[in-house]
Amino acid sequence: MSDAPAFGAPARRLFQLEDGAVYLNHGSYGATPKLVTAAQRRWQDRLEAEPSRFMEREFRPGLRVAAERLSVHLGVPGRSIAMVENATQAVNAILRSLTLKRGDEILITDQTYNAVKNTVRWVASRSGAKVTEIQLPFPAYADDSILRAFSAGLTDRTRVAIIDHVTSPTALVLPVAAMVAAAKQAGAAALVDGAHAPGMLPIDLPAIGADWYTGNCHKWLFAPKGCAFLWAADAVREALHPTVISHGYGQGFVAEFDWVGTRDASPQLALPDALAFLERLGVDRVRQHNHNLAVESGRRLAEAWGTEVGAPPGLTGSMITVRLPDGLGTTQAQGLEMRRRLLDERRIQVPINALAGGLWARVSAQVYNHAAEIDALAEAVLVEQRNAA
Ligand SMILES: Cc1ncc(COP(=O)(O)O)c(C=O)c1O
Structure with a gap:
């Protein structure tokens, strides 16, 4: 341009x-770009000008606009996207919505983000599930060695595999679609932690084929801190609940995630401005x-x-x-x-x-x-x- x-x-x-x-x-x-912070502050000003009207009438439609704008970049409908504060929250919602039992396995890698590992450990300790941690090749010279190492950790007891789109300590862009396919073939569900991917990489959610995908918008998409998304495939959406259960419980995915108690959602409401900034660049x-x-x-x-x-x-x-x-x-x-x-x-x-x-x-x-x-x-x-x- x-x-x-x-x-x-x-x-x-x-x-x-x-x-x-x-x-x-x-x-x-x-x-965060100056223009985006300015947009976030305008949302906060609107909130404080009439808090009740804003919370009861304006903020949820604003979240839906953000989800719709984002959905264009992900190839999925806006109603399959929840706006959350960060990838850690999304991973918690997903893993804590699962009903795991003794003998089930959760597959992670040595490079899984530490907060995610802790969530996995906590969920496993409550259910008796086993955590299997495979080592990814590093330095990595080819994506087939990554796929081989990952596939070696899958068994017929793997219930869920956690796959990073971009690893945190090593910055490897993993072959996510192939890893998801391997997990599915083994009968496991696939959670892609795309914390770094939005803005950094094109994301074609249908082509990746995961059950759940989360990405941060406050890293490479220029949104204010506290802006992330959680996408869930049709088949798993009903069973997915936010970690904080509030008024929307039982009213469907969007209602449950859009209201998790009184909060300042200005980082998420400013997402369309972050996207506009990125598009202008x-x-x-x-x-x-x-x-x-x-x-x-x-x-x-x-x-x-x-x-x-x-x-x-x-x-x-x-x-x-x-x-x-x-x-x-x-x-x-x-x-x-x-x-x-x-x-x-x-x-x-x-x-x-x-x-x-x-x-x-x-x-x-x-x-x-x-x-x-x-x-x-x-x-x-x-x-x-x-x-x-
Ligand atoms: C792979 C991965 N997952 C999850 C996170 C957590 O992100 P947040 O702190 O925004 O929840 C990060 C943060 O860098 C990450 O790199």
């Missing part, structure tokens, strides 16, 4: 990010920029550090993991300490995780990022390495 803003340093003025810092962690919590243009910058970042960092990236371009979205050079530690505590120093001493925000016997940086690439920031990270880590020697 010819009037769309340029990416890189000039795009930073569209966001509220503080000056002088290098922000390479869009993936964890997103960063160009959905494909953003995705392409971010993907190219992620791949380029991996190349630059791995070259500067003499190390490797966690995944090839085919398994990469808008984030990439890169192994830090030797001598900087191998434990999660050392990774956290390195992250703290980069932030406190150099104002570089980047997560560092202990994986595969080393420390890895997970670099997010968003429209406001550019190569000079990557070079600043490369140099800062090399200084750390020299200091540690």
